[in-house]
Amino acid sequence: MKNYSLFLLVGLLPALLLQGCTFEYKTNSVDDEPFELGDMIEPFDPPTLEELDKEVTWEDGLVIDAMKLDFEAQEKMGEPPINIEEALKLKNKTPEDNEKILDTLGRLPESEEEVDFDGEMIRHTSAELKSTNPLLISSTAEFDIASLTSFGLFSFDRELKPFAAADSVKEWKRSEDRLYDKIVMRDDLLWSDGKPITAHDIVFSWRLIMSSQVPVPAVRSGTDKLKWIEAYDDYTLVFFHPVPLATNIWNVNFPIVPKHVYENSVAEDPTLQTSPYHVKIEEKPVVGGAYEIVERSVGNRIVLQSREDYYMFKGKQVRDKPYFKRIVYRIILDPAVTLQALMSAEIEEAILTPEQWSSNTNGGEFYKHNTKAYGAEWTYFYFGWNTKTPYFSDKRVRQAMSYAFNHDELLNVLLYGLCDPSTGTFHPQSPWYPEEGLKPYKRDLKKAEKLLEEAGWVDSNGDGKRDKEVNGKRLDFKFTILVMNRPDRVDVCNLLSNNLKDIGIDCVVRPVEFTTLQQYTSEHKFQAFFGGWGAGADPDTSENIWGTDQERNYGQYSNEQVDKLFEEGRKEFDEEKRQKIYQEIHKIIYEDQPYTFLYTRNAYYGFNKKLRGYAFSPRGPYHYGPGFSRMWTPLK
C-alpha cells in the first residue's frame, strides 16, 4: 500500500506548463478586521449522522491501494520482453525500443528483497519553492514536494479515475444522488510530530482555506464549491455538496494541514508565513505524508527523508515502506545545465526537450549513466489571442492566424517531428476528443488572406501593411506576442512573426520572464501569447480556461454555448453522454479558434540507469497514483 503520492489537486491540474506555474496572490485581508476562520462559508446546520443515514441511500465508493493494483496487473503481464542488462544497453531509437525499455525497467520489484530501501534518489526541479505549506502551493515545484510530504484522502489512477486511497481511508460511501460523501478514516495515521491525524484536521483545513484573510493562491477552487464538511467523530466525516454534480468528487480533494499546529497562531498571522512561529513551521513543517523535509538550502536543494511513523504504527508495519530513504531535489533552471547535470549523474532524472531528446542524448556520454523513455502526455501548446482587442475580436481573424502559420515547419523542423498537431483543448487519446476526428490547421495563405479581407483588414493606404478603421481611426495590424524567455519558445514565435510578415501583418516577439508573462496574461494585458496547458483529471477543469470571465480565461473568450455545455457536463452522470458534451465543446472551440492550437507534447525523460519502476500516465510519470511511489532502485 504505497500511496504517498496520492494527494493531487484537481483544481491545479490545468496548470501553465512552464517552469513551475505561479498564480496570482489573492489576499482579501484588511488589516484592522479581526480574523475569522472560515468566513467564506455559508452557515449551515448539518443533520446528525442517524438522520442522514435514514434519509440517504449509500453506494460504495472505490477504496483502492493503487500499488497493489499495479502489482496485480504486473503479474498478468508475464515476462518482460528483454532482460535488464539488455534493456540498460538498449538505445531508445524507435517506439519499439521505448516499449521494451518501459516494459523491462518500468517494472515493480519481484520481491522486497530486491529493493535498496536505504537508497537515495536525486531529482530535478526547475524552480524554487515559495512555501512548504501545502495550502499555499501554486507551482509544479511546490506541488511535487507536497505530493510526497502531504497527507490526503483521495487520488486518481493512470486513467484519471478518482478513488479514495486505502492508505488513509477505511470506507467511502457516496449517496446515490452524489450530494454526500461519507468517509471513515483509518485510525493508524500520525503527523510527523506524533499526534494522530483525525477528521477534525480535515474540517479545520477546509475552514482555513475558506478564510478570506489566508492568501491561498490556488487550492480554493474546488473547496469553494463545497457546502459543508462535518466531523461526526474523530474518524468519520461527511462532505455536503450543494447540488448533485458529476464533478463533486473532485471538490473533496484538497491539502490537509495539522489543526493543532495552526489553530492558535492563524489569528495573529493569517498569511501563515510571516510570524516567527510560522517561519519556524515553514522551515520544518509538520507533515502527514511518507516523507518529511529535513534540509533546505534556498535556490540549491531540498532534502526529504522517509518517515518511520508513516508506515509503522505501535511497532507494526501498517503501510508500505517507501522505496527511497532520502530524496534530494536539486534546483536547476536552465535546460542545458540540467542535461549536463544528468549526464554527470549529479541528478538522476530530468525532463528532456525535443531537441535534447533527438540530438544530444544519443551518444555514449548520455548512455554512460542514463537511459531515456517517453510517454504520451495530455499537454498542448498554443498561441492565445486576446479576443477583447480590436485585432482578434473577430473569429475570422483568428482563423486566418491559424491558416497563416506554417504548422509543418513547426512540427517537422522546430520540434524534430517528435510532437503531434493539436486541434483543441482535449488530447486525441482522451475520451473527450471528437470521435470523428478533426483536421489540424495547415498553412493556406490564400484562405488566410480571404478571411482577413472579409474581416475588414486590408491594405487601404498602399503601404504594404494591413489596416482597418477602428472607432474612426486607422489601425495598423501590428501586435506583440509574449513568450517565455527560452530560445526554443522564442523560435516558435519568430516563425509566426515571419509567416505573418508575408501577408502584411507586423508581429513583434517579446520574450519575458515567466513571472512577467504570468502577470500580463492573468491581467489580460496582452494581445497574444505563447503558452501551454496540462490536462486536468476531469474535463470540467477546462472550464476555467474557456468559460466566460473564468480565472484562467486569459484571452477573455466568451461563447454562451460553451458555458452552457460545461454546465450540462457537470450535471450529466452518464459517462457516455458526458463525453459527448465535452466533444461538442472541443468542436466549438476548434471552430472559434480562441487559440491557434499548435502541438501536443509527449513526456520525454532521462532516467539514471539505477532507477526502476517508472510508468507514464497522461500527466507524466509522477503526477498520478501511484506515480512516483512506483520508482525504486535495486540492491547492488
Add this chain to the structure above:
Amino acid sequence: MDQTDINLLPPEQTPEQGTAKSPGFWAESWKRFRRRRLAMAALIFVLFLALVALFSPAIAGRKPIVVYYKGSYYFPAMGYLKSSWENPIFYKDRFYNRYPKSLAEKDPDSWAIYPLYYQDPYERITEDEYPGQPANPYGDQGSPSWNNPFGTDQAGIDVFAQMVHGTKIALLVGFVSTGLSAVIGIIVGALAGYFGGWVDMLLSRLIEVVMCIPQIVLILALLAIVEYPTIWHIMAVIGVTSWTGIARLTRGEFLKLSQSEYVVAAQALGARPGRIMFRHILPNALAPVLVPITFGIASAVLLESALSFLGFGDANAPSWGKLLNAGRGNLSMWWLFFFPGMAIFFTVLAYNLIGEGIQEATDPRLKESR
C-alpha cells in the same frame, strides 16, 4: 565666426601666416597612429565591418537588390534595413517574400539581381525556392557546408546571413550608445572641471551615484516596463549609464587646462564660459578622452552580445549574441558559437587596439617609448 573672435583665439590656434604650415596636433597624431600597424589593421577591420553592415542586404538575403518588374525598377532589398522600405507592390501582388518564382510567374519579362549570397537571416530557405539551391538542413544537421559556409542553426536559418545582418546591431550599439555617453560625459565633466567648487562637488557625487547603478539590472528592469522594447532602448540605457569614466577624465583635463594661460586670456577678454569650455579647452582635452570612448564602444558591443546571449536582446533581429545563445542549447553544434564568438572577439579586440593606438599616438610622453 566674426572678426573679434579670431583675435581671441589662443596663439597656437591662430591661422598661420606666410610660409609652410607646420603640422597640427591632429595631423601629427594621425601620422603617428598610421605607423602603428596593429592599430591600423584594427581600424581597417572596423571600416570593413561598417561596409558589411551598410551593404548587408546586398551581401546576404532573399530579396533582390534591383528588380525590373512590370515596366519599373524596384529595390526590395532595402526592406532588410527598414521593413517599410520594401516596395508595397510585391506585397500587393502576393509575392509572399518568394521572389524568384513569383517574378517568373507574374511577369515573364522581369529580371532581378539577387544578393551575392541567397540566404535569409530570418527564415529557413526551402527546397526549390531559388533555382539550384537545396533546402537548408536543420536540427543538429546544419554543419558548415558549401551551401551554408557557416552552417545553420536549429531552425535551419543560415548562420552567415544572420552574422552579416547582425553586424548592423553590433556596430550601431557601439557607436550610438558610446556617442550618447560621450556627449553626457564630456558635458558633465567639462562643467565640473571648469567651474569647480560646489558645481564640481555636486557633479562628482552624481558621477559616483551613477557608477553605482548596475547596468544589466537597469536594462532588465527597463525591458520589463517598456511595451515595445527595441535595440534602441538598450542603446539608450547603455549610453546613460556608462558615461562616468569619460566624465571623470574630462573633469581632470578641464581642471588642469582651466588654469592655463590661454584660458586666463580668454576670460580676461570677456569670453563666456560656454565658449571657453567647448571652443578653447575641449579640443585640447579631447585626445585623452577619445581613449575611454573607444574602449567604451568595445564594452558596449560585449554588453549587447551578453544581453542577447541571455535572451534579452531584440528577439526579432538577428544578432551575434543570439546565435551564441542558440549554441548553448546544443554544444555539439560548434559552428553556432565559433563564428559569432570569433566575430565578437575580433570586433572588441579591434576597438581596444584602436583605443590603444589613439592613446599612444596622442600622448606626447609616450613619443620616446614608441
